[in-house]
Structure formats: C-alpha cells, structure tokens
Amino acid sequence: MITIKNKKNGPGLKSAIEEISGVDISVCFQCKKCSSGCPVGKLAKTRPSEIMRSLHLGAGDELLASDLVWMCASCETCSARCPMGIDVAAVMDALRRLAIERGAPKPEGNVPLFNRAFLKTVETFGRSYEIGMITAYKLGTGKLMNDTEKFPAMLKKGKIALLPPKGGDKQTVKRIFKKIKESRGPKA
Amino acid sequence: MKYAYYPGCSAESTARDMNQSTLAVVKALGIDFEEPRGWTCCGATAGHQTNRLLSVSLPAANLTKVQDMKLDMVVNCAACYNRMKVANHEISSHPAIRQGVRDALDRDYDGSVKVRHLIEILLEDVGLPTIIKSLKRSLNGLKVACYYGCLLVRPPGILKFDDAENPKSLDRLVTAMGGKSLDWPCKVECCGGGLSLSRTDVVVELTGGILEMAAAAGADCIAVSCPMCQVNLDLRQQDINKQTGKNYQIPIVYITQLLGLCLGIGPGDLGFEKLMVPATNVLKKVEANSHE
Numbered sequence: 001m002i003t004i005k006n007k008k009n010g011p012g013l014k015s016a017i018e019e020i021s022g023v024d025i026s027v028c029f030q031c032k033k034c035s036s037g038c039p040v041g042k043l044a045k046t047r048p049s050e051i052m053r054s055l056h057l058g059a060g061d062e063l064l065a066s067d068l069v070w071m072c073a074s075c076e077t078c079s080a081r082c083p084m085g086i087d088v089a090a091v092m093d094a095l096r097r098l099a100i101e102r103g104a105p106k107p108e109g110n111v112p113l114f115n116r117a118f119l120k121t122v123e124t125f126g127r128s129y130e131i132g133m134i135t136a137y138k139l140g141t142g143k144l145m146n147d148t149e150k151f152p153a154m155l156k157k158g159k160i161a162l163l164p165p166k167g168g169d170k171q172t173v174k175r176i177f178k179k180i181k182e183s184r185g186p187k188a
Numbered sequence: 189m190k191y192a193y194y195p196g197c198s199a200e201s202t203a204r205d206m207n208q209s210t211l212a213v214v215k216a217l218g219i220d221f222e223e224p225r226g227w228t229c230c231g232a233t234a235g236h237q238t239n240r241l242l243s244v245s246l247p248a249a250n251l252t253k254v255q256d257m258k259l260d261m262v263v264n265c266a267a268c269y270n271r272m273k274v275a276n277h278e279i280s281s282h283p284a285i286r287q288g289v290r291d292a293l294d295r296d297y298d299g300s301v302k303v304r305h306l307i308e309i310l311l312e313d314v315g316l317p318t319i320i321k322s323l324k325r326s327l328n329g330l331k332v333a334c335y336y337g338c339l340l341v342r343p344p345g346i347l348k349f350d351d352a353e354n355p356k357s358l359d360r361l362v363t364a365m366g367g368k369s370l371d372w373p374c375k376v377e378c379c380g381g382g383l384s385l386s387r388t389d390v391v392v393e394l395t396g397g398i399l400e401m402a403a404a405a406g407a408d409c410i411a412v413s414c415p416m417c418q419v420n421l422d423l424r425q426q427d428i429n430k431q432t433g434k435n436y437q438i439p440i441v442y443i444t445q446l447l448g449l450c451l452g453i454g455p456g457d458l459g460f461e462k463l464m465v466p467a468t469n470v471l472k473k474v475e476a477n478s479h480e
Contacts, residue, residue, distance in 0.1 A: 169226030
C-alpha cells in the first residue's frame with residue numbers, strides 16, 4: 001500500500017513521469033492486469049496498478065521510495081498486457097531515472113549502485129566487464145564475500161572471463177557518455 | 189547468406205558457450221558471419237533504467253557500424269536483440285531522440301538497419317527442411333522445456349518475434365531435431381534478469397518457480413536463447429536446492445548447443461563443459477540415438 005503524503009505541497013510526479021516516459025497515465029482504468037502478471041508484484045509491498053493509481057491521485061517523491069521501483073526486473077509483461085496500451089514499464093523506467101536524479105533513499109540490494117558499476121565498466125572498456133563490475137558493486141555494498149562461493153567453479157569452467165574485454169571502440173563510447181553527461185536531454 | 193553478427197558482451201564471458209555453439213552451428217549450415225569491428229556494449233538493462241538517450245545511443249553506435257557493412261544485423265543474445273530493436277524504434281519515431289543520438293555519435297542515423305534474431309535466421313532464411321537435411325543425430329526421447337523469457341518477445345509491438353504469450357520458434361526447432369517439446373506454462377515468465385546480483389532473493393524465487401514447473405512437466409532439460417536466463421537458471425539451481433530442500437538437476441542448455449549436437453558437432457566444440465549443471469543426460473541420449 002502507498003500512502004500519499006504531500007498532495008498539498010505540490011503537483012505530484014504525474015506530469016514529470018508523463019514527460020519522461022511519453023505515457024498518458026490518465027487512461028489507466030485500474031483493471032489490474034499489470035499487477036496480475038507482474039512476476040515481482042507478489043514479492044513487493046506495492047503493485048504496478050497501485051503505482052499508476054497513486055500517480056493519478058497526485059503522489060509525490062514518496063513514490064520514488066516504493067520497493068517495486070527497484071525490484072521491477074523490466075520484464076515488460078505489464079506493458080505487453082495493458083488493454084489500454086499503456087507502457088507501464090516505461091513509467092517504471094521514468095520513476096527510476098527520477099529517483100536517481102532526486103537522490104531517493106537507497107533501496108534494498110542497491111540496484112542503482114549495480115547499474116553504475118555496470119555502466120562504469122562499459123564507459124572504461126567499451127564493453128561490460130563482469131568481474132570488474134561485480135567487484136565494484138560488492139565494494140560499494142560492503143558485503144565483499146556475499147555470494148562469491150561460485151566464482152572458483154565458474155572460473156575453472158571458463159564460465160566467466162577473468163581479464164577485461166578488448167577490441168571495443170572505446171572512443172565512441174566515451175564520447176556518448178560525455179555528451180550525455182553534458183546534455184541530460186532530451187529528458188533523460 | 190551473410191550477416192553482420194553482433195555477439196554482445198556476455199559472449200566473451202558468461203555466455204562463451206552460447207557464442208561458441210552459435211559460431212559452430214552457423215559454420216555447419218554454411219552461413220557467413222562477420223563481426224562489426226570494434227562493436228561495443230548495448231547498455232542492457234542498466235542503460236535504460238538510467239537514461240533514455242544513453243540506452244538508445246549505445247546500441248546506435250553498433251547499428252551505424254553495421255550500416256557501413258551494408259548487411260543485416262544478427263543477434264543471438266535476447267537482451268542485445270531487444271535493445272537494438274528498441275533503439276531503432278525510438279530513433280525512427282522520435283525526432284528529438286534521433287537528434288540526441290546525432291549529437292552523441294557525431295553522425296546521423298535513421299534507425300533503418302534490419303535487426304534479426306538468430307532463431308529468425310534459422311527458421312526463415314535457412315528453413316526447417318534444410319536444417320532437417322543437415323541433421324546427423326537426433327534428440328529422440330528427450331523432453332525439452334523451451335524457455336523464451338522476456339527480452340525475446342517483449343515489447344511485442346516493437347520486436348514482433350513470434351507470439352508473445354505462447355511462442356513456438358524454439359519448440360519447432362526441438363521438434364525438427366526429433367525431441368519432444370513440452371507444453372508448460374512458464375515459456376515467457378521472467379527469471380529476474382539483471383537482478384541476479386543485486387536482488388538474488390528475487391531471482392531465486394522466480395527461477396525456483398520456473399524450475400518447479402519444468403520439473404513437473406517432466407523436462408530432461410530447459411532450452412534457452414538468452415544468456416541472462418541461462419545463467420540465472422543454471423547458477424541459481426544450487427541455491428534453490430539449498431533453500432528449499434529440492435534436488436533439481438535440470439541442465440539449462442542453449443538451443444544452439446542442442447542444434448550443434450544434432451548437426452554432429454562434438455560437445456567440446458559447443459561449450460557443454462561450461463554448464464554448471466552438467467548436461468550428461470542430454471549427451472548420453474543423443475549418443476545412444478546415434479547408435480540405434
């Protein structure tokens with residue numbers, strides 16, 4: 001359940017989310033098909049249809065702290081099944097981008113940290129580098145030894161690469177990251 | 189038949205088995221693959237969760253490379269396939285995005301490079317009759333649960349890959365190889381994808397449900413075409429068994445590994461040794477079939 005706190009304090013997130021996602025949230029009529037098909041809906045405290053309804057009702061930044069925002073696996077089942085053709089997954093992406101921008105509280109598991117670690121390796125090597133990303137993520141969470149018991153077997157089987165990737169056009173990728181940091185638009 | 193083959197980052201690490209079996213299979217079928225020089229990451233889930241323009245520019249950097257090659261792009265990784273097609277769609281339908289990509293790449297791109305999945309090439313360009321003629325071994329007696337996951341079929345309006353709720357492409361390949369493709373309910377369920385490390389609890393829960401249904405359907409193995417699905421289902425089986433007291437030992441194999449075996453390629457050239465849950469039952473069955 002989501003408690004809408006600051007309805008009196010501002011216009012809420014609806015228009016910002018609509019602008020970022022290009023989605024018309026007002027056509028949602030709460031059939032809850034998105035929530036029925038959501039694979040993580042049953043594990044999270046909130047459901048996609050509740051997010052949609054809360055946006056209607058003028059929810060503000062408190063929505064960015066909903067657990068579903070970062071538990072959502074971007075499977076897009078919600079968007080595929082919406083009878084009104086609403087891209088619910090794009091709304092979730094917009095919430096995440098806004099959560100980063102506005103410094104929403106760190107979620108459990110820290111997916112934003114994971115995403116940063118992943119993209120940092122891409123920016124550095126032109127291609128993602130799993131061991132580099134995993135190390136950066138684990139250092140960031142402070143739980144370095146969590147879930148590492150599988151690495152020896154994976155390395156032995158050649159199931160994960162030890163050395164960073166080579167051969168990617170780093171120059172172009174560096175330029176992309178630089179330009180995006182500079183522009184922050186069209187509505188990132 | 190020549191294509192620009194985009195392997196994707198996983199192909200050099202956790203999905204080397206996918207890449208190895210893909211290259212072996214296309215070679216056996218006489219398909220010519222050429223990698224775009226200096227290909228780079230598509231940005232994957234982290235890209236689109238972070239910034240829309242980044243999530244389009246990273247694939248576009250590769251699409252322009254392929255445009256210069258004057259070939260269609262072929263992708264086997266479901267995640268890369270998804271990002272490439274979504275980027276094309278975003279660029280061709282939103283002028284502001286196209287402009288943003290132009291600034292980021294210092295080059296205009298119209299979103300017109302044709303992006304295809306390897307399965308589409310196999311079914312549409314090569315065709316089942318040709319594939320069947322090339323088979324040297326059979327999956328006869330092997331029960332296979334074909335698992336498509338999310339990124340191969342959604343968003344259906346953009347990807348247009350098969351039926352989004354009940355796809356049959358992988359099943360058609362398994363049947364052509366003489367195997368029994370199972371009717372089961374988790375074909376397009378989510379494995380948790382990129383949450384593997386950050387929300388392992390979610391991934392264990394979701395993959396646990398998928399394995400439970402595959403086991404109930406009597407699957408000897410699960411056939412996949414996505415590196416994230418493969419790793420989550422393969423690597424997390426141990427954790428699921430530990431947490432639930434179950435004893436799943438279901439090999440998670442790439443469809444290209446199965447096809448490679450049936451084309452007479454040895455398991456060592458298809459990356460079978462890299463699977464965490466060994467596919468001994470699959471290899472034994474195919475071996476036994478070849479002596480019948």
